[in-house]
Amino acid sequence: MARDRKRQRPNILITGTPGTGKTTTSSALADAAQLRHVSVGDLVKEKSLHDGWDDELQCYVINEDLVCDELEDLMDEGGIIVDYHGCGFFPERWFDRVVVLQTENSILYDRLTKRGYDGAKLSNNIECEIFQILLEEAKENYQENIVVALRSDTVEDVARNVETLSNWVKNWLS
Numbered sequence: 001m002a003r004d005r006k007r008q009r010p011n012i013l014i015t016g017t018p019g020t021g022k023t024t025t026s027s028a029l030a031d032a033a034q035l036r037h038v039s040v041g042d043l044v045k046e047k048s049l050h051d052g053w054d055d056e057l058q059c060y061v062i063n064e065d066l067v068c069d070e071l072e073d074l075m076d077e078g079g080i081i082v083d084y085h086g087c088g089f090f091p092e093r094w095f096d097r098v099v100v101l102q103t104e105n106s107i108l109y110d111r112l113t114k115r116g117y118d119g120a121k122l123s124n125n126i127e128c129e130i131f132q133i134l135l136e137e138a139k140e141n142y143q144e145n146i147v148v149a150l151r152s153d154t155v156e157d158v159a160r161n162v163e164t165l166s167n168w169v170k171n172w173l174s
Ligand code: ADP
Pocket: 016, 017, 018, 019, 020, 021, 022, 023, 024, 025, 111, 152, 153, 154, 155, 156, 157, 158
């Protein structure tokens, strides 16, 4: 499908359940492909793009409109990697590739436990991964041919995913 205006550099969304390696993969890819990594979680904290703290879920209540306003100009320029554990509220036109990272349950469990997750927060995230919630959300919101699910169990997986994606970026204009 032809676009009427191709961005000079592509935008990539890296999504997946917390702990699947979004930030690790995004920052390595940003180095390898000379893209700019935007961690939405960090941006929300830095610029207070939220409506307060949710005690039950133990996270900020993200204000989706403020986040989208904040990112609009950057996304328009291109060359951005957006790193977030959600994908349904971004404008579809922002992304040329949507990557969903996936991790085997026992590995994810250990990563999240190490990060201090327990109780409902831990089990909600494990369930999110078991039911492939982010992959479903990605397929619902973006054209199927730009959505790709990538395994992220080992450091070798990270290296391979970064290589695959940076090759794709290199070929973007050719
Ligand atoms: P996310 O941003 O998706 O929450 P992170 O990139 O912060 O995940 O990774 C969570 C933890 O798991 C970090 O300690 C990171 O080093 C480790 N990790 C992430 N992906 C992998 C992987 N594919 N192989 C080994 N360790 C990983």
